[in-house]
Amino acid sequence: MAQSSTVIFARNLTRSLPLGDRQIDILKGVTLEVERGEWLALTGPSGSGKSTLLGLLAGIDTPTSGSLIVDGIDITRLPESKLARVRNDKIGIVFQSFHLIPTLTARENVEVPLYVNARAGRARQLAEEMLTLVGLHDRMNHRPHQLSGGEQQRVAIARALINRPSILLADEPTGNLDTRTGDAVLELIGNLRRELGLTVVMVTHDPLIARAADREVHLLDGRLVDGLDSRPASARAAQPVLEVRS
Numbered sequence: 001m002a003q004s005s006t007v008i009f010a011r012n013l014t015r016s017l018p019l020g021d022r023q024i025d026i027l028k029g030v031t032l033e034v035e036r037g038e039w040l041a042l043t044g045p046s047g048s049g050k051s052t053l054l055g056l057l058a059g060i061d062t063p064t065s066g067s068l069i070v071d072g073i074d075i076t077r078l079p080e081s082k083l084a085r086v087r088n089d090k091i092g093i094v095f096q097s098f099h100l101i102p103t104l105t106a107r108e109n110v111e112v113p114l115y116v117n118a119r120a121g122r123a124r125q126l127a128e129e130m131l132t133l134v135g136l137h138d139r140m141n142h143r144p145h146q147l148s149g150g151e152q153q154r155v156a157i158a159r160a161l162i163n164r165p166s167i168l169l170a171d172e173p174t175g176n177l178d179t180r181t182g183d184a185v186l187e188l189i190g191n192l193r194r195e196l197g198l199t200v201v202m203v204t205h206d207p208l209i210a211r212a213a214d215r216e217v218h219l220l221d222g223r224l225v226d227g228l229d230s231r232p233a234s235a236r237a238a239q240p241v242l243e244v245r246s
């Protein structure tokens with residue numbers, strides 16, 4: 001059984017979809033543990049199943065088989081009403097294309113998850129605090145088209161974190177940004193992770209970003225590649241050191 005410091009525990013996850021009269025197996029048995037506070041980079045070629053896996057971890061999609069425990073809750077077969085609750089309380093998600101609502105201001109975009117969660121009372125104040133935290137205190141009333149790409153991603157990050165989730169999932173969050181802006185967004189995520197004690201799982205194509213993470217796992221054709229350890233850093237450190245034979 002996973003230790004209590006394990007915040008994501010995925011065992012033998014598969015995801016298959018019907019395609020005409022055939023079936024495509026997108027994930028073919030993924031086992032993964034992520035520890036609280038860890039920053040995990042998820043890499044792999046296009047089509048290897050990274051976004052599909054992130055969707056399962058986020059509770060946006062349901063595995064075909066296998067089990068998934070998020071922050072102590074088995075979400076594998078939760079009814080949608082309860083799953084939505086877990087998603088809202090525990091998980092923030094950020095995408096490559098920022099997915100902001102164009103007609104709303106930055107502040108209103110950040111408020112949206114609070115309305116879903118019926119915590120609207122202090123919505124404005126909470127959204128303003130969050131936007132200040134991501135460095136956008138002077139952009140509260142701008143609409144997405146009035147913001148740069150990096151600023152839009154900051155709004156998306158503020159929105160992802162407004163319910164104070166313990167886990168931030170990010171799918172290529174710097175994929176649409178130039179290197180400098182991307183680096184600034186990464187630095188922001190790193191700072192927020194420390195300040196808020198977040199666990200971060202980030203899909204990336206960039207080997208430099210992957211190396212900056214605590215640990216990298218690599219997907220290839222729906223499977224995690226052998227050789228890269230899929231256990232958290234502490235579990236690996238606890239391994240007894242091989243005795244040197246004399």
Ligand SMILES: Nc1ncnc2c1ncn2[C@@H]1O[C@H](COP(=O)(O)OP(=O)(O)OP(=O)(O)O)[C@@H](O)[C@H]1O
Pocket residue numbers: 017019024026044045046047048049050051052053
């Ligand atoms: N709804 C769907 N219907 C059919 N095939 C799908 C569907 N969603 C994903 N796939 C297929 O599953 C495979 C994995 O897709 P996924 O989006 O997870 O890859 P990825 O690793 O995120 O790729 P990229 O780096 O390009 O974003 C791909 O071959 C994709 O075509």
Ligand SMILES: [Mg+2]
Pocket residue numbers: 050051052171
């Ligand atoms: Mg993808």
